[in-house]
Amino acid sequence: xxxxxxxxxxxxxxxxxxxxxxxxxxxxxxxxxxxxxxxxxxxxxxxxxxxxxxxxxxxxxxxxxxxxxxxxxxxxxxxxxxxxxxxxxxxxxxxxxxxxxxxxxxxxxxxxxxxxxxxxxxxxxxxxxxxxxxxxxxxxxxxxxxxxxxxxxxxxxxxxxxxxxxxxxxxxxxxxxxxxxxxxxxxxxxxxxxxxxxxxxxxxxxxxxxxxxxxxxxxxxxxxxxxxxxxxxxxxxxxxxxxxxxxxxxxxxxxxxxxxxxxxxxxxxxxxxxxxxxxxxxxxxxxxxxxxxxxxxxxxxxxxxxxxxxxxxxxxxxxxxxxxxxxxxxxxxxxxxxxxxxxxxxxxxxxxxxxxxxxxxxxxxxxxxxxxxxxxxxxxxxxxxxxxxxxxxxxxxxxxxxxxxxxxxxxxxxxxxxxxxxxxxxxxxxxxxxxxxxxxxxxxxxxxxxxxxxxxxxxxxxxxxxxxxxxxxxxxxxxxxxxxxxxxxxxxxxxxxxxxxxxxxxxxxxxxxxxxxxxxxxxxxxxxxxxxxxxxxxxxxxxxxxxxxxxxxxxxxxxxxxxxxxxxxxxxxxxxxxxxxxxxxxxxxxxxxxxxxxxxxxxxxxxxxxxxxxxxxxxxxxxxxxxxxxxxxxxxxxxxxxxxxxxxxxxxxxxxxxxxxxxxxxxxxxxxxxxxxxxxxxxxxxxxxxxxxxxxxxxxxxxxxxxxxxxxxxxxxxxxxxxxxxxxxxxxxxxxxxxxxxxxxxxxxxxxxxxxxxxxxxxxxxxxxxxxxxx
DNA sequence: AACATGTTCATAT
DNA sequence: TGAACATGTT
Numbered sequence: 001x002x003x004x005x006x007x008x009x010x011x012x013x014x015x016x017x018x019x020x021x022x023x024x025x026x027x028x029x030x031x032x033x034x035x036x037x038x039x040x041x042x043x044x045x046x047x048x049x050x051x052x053x054x055x056x057x058x059x060x061x062x063x064x065x066x067x068x069x070x071x072x073x074x075x076x077x078x079x080x081x082x083x084x085x086x087x088x089x090x091x092x093x094x095x096x097x098x099x100x101x102x103x104x105x106x107x108x109x110x111x112x113x114x115x116x117x118x119x120x121x122x123x124x125x126x127x128x129x130x131x132x133x134x135x136x137x138x139x140x141x142x143x144x145x146x147x148x149x150x151x152x153x154x155x156x157x158x159x160x161x162x163x164x165x166x167x168x169x170x171x172x173x174x175x176x177x178x179x180x181x182x183x184x185x186x187x188x189x190x191x192x193x194x195x196x197x198x199x200x201x202x203x204x205x206x207x208x209x210x211x212x213x214x215x216x217x218x219x220x221x222x223x224x225x226x227x228x229x230x231x232x233x234x235x236x237x238x239x240x241x242x243x244x245x246x247x248x249x250x251x252x253x254x255x256x257x258x259x260x261x262x263x264x265x266x267x268x269x270x271x272x273x274x275x276x277x278x279x280x281x282x283x284x285x286x287x288x289x290x291x292x293x294x295x296x297x298x299x300x301x302x303x304x305x306x307x308x309x310x311x312x313x314x315x316x317x318x319x320x321x322x323x324x325x326x327x328x329x330x331x332x333x334x335x336x337x338x339x340x341x342x343x344x345x346x347x348x349x350x351x352x353x354x355x356x357x358x359x360x361x362x363x364x365x366x367x368x369x370x371x372x373x374x375x376x377x378x379x380x381x382x383x384x385x386x387x388x389x390x391x392x393x394x395x396x397x398x399x400x401x402x403x404x405x406x407x408x409x410x411x412x413x414x415x416x417x418x419x420x421x422x423x424x425x426x427x428x429x430x431x432x433x434x435x436x437x438x439x440x441x442x443x444x445x446x447x448x449x450x451x452x453x454x455x456x457x458x459x460x461x462x463x464x465x466x467x468x469x470x471x472x473x474x475x476x477x478x479x480x481x482x483x484x485x486x487x488x489x490x491x492x493x494x495x496x497x498x499x500x501x502x503x504x505x506x507x508x509x510x511x512x513x514x515x516x517x518x519x520x521x522x523x524x525x526x527x528x529x530x531x532x533x534x535x536x537x538x539x540x541x542x543x544x545x546x547x548x549x550x551x552x553x554x555x556x557x558x559x560x561x562x563x564x565x566x567x568x569x570x571x572x573x574x575x576x577x578x579x580x581x582x583x584x585x586x587x588x589x590x591x592x593x594x595x596x597x598x599x600x601x602x603x604x605x606x607x608x609x610x611x612x613x614x615x616x617x618x619x620x621x622x623x624x625x626x627x628x629x630x631x632x633x634x635x636x637x638x639x640x641x642x643x644x645x646x647x648x649x650x651x652x653x654x655x656x657x658x659x660x661x662x663x664x665x666x667x668x669x670x671x672x673x674x675x676x677x678x679x680x681x682x683x684x685x686x687x688x689x690x691x692x693x694x695x696x697x698x699x700x701x702x703x704x705x706x707x708x709x710x711x712x713x714x715x716x717x718x719x720x721x722x723x724x725x726x727x728x729x730x731x732x733x734x735x736x737x738x739x740x741x742x743x744x745x746x747x748x749x750x751x752x753x754x755x756x757x758x759x760x761x762x763x764x765x766x767x768x769x770x771x772x773x774x775x
Numbered sequence: 776a777a778c779a780t781g782t783t784c785a786t787a788t
Numbered sequence: 789t790g791a792a793c794a795t796g797t798t
Contacts, residue, residue: 005779007790008791036789037787037788038788040787040788040789041788043788116788120788120789170789170790230779232779233778233779233780233797233798234779235778235779235780236778236779237777237778237779238777238778238779261798
């Protein structure tokens with residue numbers, strides 16, 4: 001459920017994006033939410049307890065979709081129930097059961113549609129179903145993990161540790177947990193909304209300037225969350241007001257009790273603190289240490305074994321079993337797989353010409369043929385998507401994915417069940433007391449399928465080395481697992497932006513930078529949004545794209561379209577088709593693409609940026625990494641080298657020269673651009689790591705329009721952030737909402753969780769906040 | 776007037 | 789299931 005009203009509250013910092021933008025990266029996925037529709041489709045079967053392949057098939061199609069866009073999805077499943085939520089869960093279950101009953105009766109009564117509607121509410125994906133899916137994921141070499149308890153903190157943990165570069169989910173709770181990059185509302189075209197934690201300070205609905213993660217979290221809890229109901233008449237707005245005024249939950253509660261308008265339960269503060277501690281310390285699985293760790297490293301004075309509501313500790317061995325899906329996260333019993341009824345129908349229909357269908361999951365494991373191979377040679381893929389897509393899903397990926405020029409930046413694949421005997425495996429829950437409460441009744445930890453997989457699964461073997469490579473590649477910065485979980489430390493970040501921006505130039509000057517008509521904004525700006533004009537990307541798009549309805553008419557476009565039509569006769573030049581991921585026949589041989597589309601055809605740039613960029617990167621710079629870093633500078637924090645600084649404010653703004661170039665700009669949020677430009681102007685050395693040489697042609701390759709290609713006018717990325725306001729907010733003297741004056745005390749409050757870490761992260765860098773203090 | 780809360784509608788499957 | 793709308797309360 002999450003925090004209701006949170007997303008609307010953050011409307012202004014939500015940025016329309018495209019999944020393609022993250023091509024080459026690993027994105028965490030809230031499996032339950034992501035696959036919910038799939039569960040809906042087989043609600044009846046689920047309700048009847050029939051085993052079904054529908055769910056698994058749906059899930060795998062979504063995986064293919066992600067890969068189609070160049071994404072490696074890292075699926076995270078929910079695990080056991082948290083005590084904090086136990087009540088909720090049991091009541092939910094009751095409701096489900098009722099719905100199920102009603103639905104089944106309706107079904108008997110011959111009212112299938114009504115029944116289905118009812119059964120949709122009864123959807124319950126069992127660990128067994130999830131496990132079936134995991135078998136497929138293993139085969140497809142898709143990283144996944146079952147959280148010991150909740151998927152949300154697990155996802156954010158993975159993000160912090162650098163295993164994933166963002167999170168796909170609809171759950172606003174992730175922001176409360178401190179997710180840095182949240183991608184919501186993902187549709188079949190790969191369109192989605194991006195919410196970056198670092199943009200919070202630009203929120204227009206409510207001022208979050210200077211807010212720490214702790215304050216944001218507390219605000220969210222006050223407004224009502226999964227762990228604690230809100231006080232009457234306490235919504236987000238009021239809780240925000242209270243937090244802004246009183247700064248700490250203690251004071252807020254005291255004030256609430258003082259003025260009698262609110263009915264505050266006697267133990268509310270206690271419950272509040274428990275809720276917050278649940279947010280902070282609940283158990284997650286650390287892929288590196290292969291054991292449970294607290295989501296946030298507790299300070300010495302926090303005794304995790306005195307916090308029953310964060311869930312019980314689980315022995316590493318059991319936790320590993322749960323993480324891999326071998327053990328039921330609730331019962332801790334080994335999950336026994338019964339064979340699924342039928343082979344994949346979908347696959348069968350699509351790939352009739354391919355070898356005989358696998359009969360059972362285990363049998364399939366022996367086959368090294370990835371599912372995607374069944375799609376080879378089918379043409380029904382939309383145009384430009386082909387090239388990257390092919391690379392990504394090429395069956396050869398099992399053995400030489402890297403060679404294809406498409407390499408996931410983060411491919412941790414921390415499969416605990418593989419290298420489990422690591423000497424460091426005990427490093428995880430080190431300081432914590434093991435509570436064997438959940439009996440070691442596990443027969444054997446490893447289940448047969450896994451062994452099977454290990455022994456003969458070509459892909460598992462192949463992926464092992466990569467995993468290691470990537471692991472070391474990815475993790476170094478954040479090595480100590482959880483130790484420096486400091487995503488916090490926000491204020492400095494902002495400070496830096498201000499610092500950089502204001503140090504060199506007067507506000508007015510800066511403003512002129514962004515608002516000056518000099519930026520070739522001759523083109524008309526549509527819609528009267530005030531902030532529209534501040535976004536260069538729009539202009540670029542408009543400049544390059546005279547008319548998106550008729551974009552196939554341009555000379556360049558024509559050429560491209562022709563090419564794609566050749567490739568993909570079935571497709572019209574409808575924009576939607578361009579973007580849409582077509583499940584049925586998305587894959588083509590990379591060769592054809594290579595042959596057909598010249599690597600550096602600049603012509604594609606304008607409209608089919610996705611294609612062009614992918615092609616160019618694969619042919620020119622090879623590995624996706626360079627493409628990523630160059631193309632989307634805002635992601636810089638994700639690369640290993642920079643992740644060290646990721647906890648440092650605006651590390652992402654310390655962009656390489658590219659950030660300054662107009663072409664790269666559209667990839668960043670307006671805010672980010674602000675920082676980047678400011679930085680560039682002040683000639684900050686910034687992260688040298690990013691001085692990665694990039695193909696000179698890149699700028700001309702239409703990167704700018706990448707995320708701006710409108711499918712329909714509504715999709716034209718309207719930069720939601722008003723730069724003027726941002727500036728105002730950051731103005732030392734200006735805005736009334738600045739919380740900076742109190743930021744110190746806030747730090748103190750939050751100190752326990754990120755004291756050491758923030759220090760470590762900031763290193764020698766000293767950020768002077770004093771100038772942002774009220775005079 | 777602003778906000779919290781309850782209800783309905785649309786959408787996708 | 790979420791988003792838009794309508795209502796009730798301060």
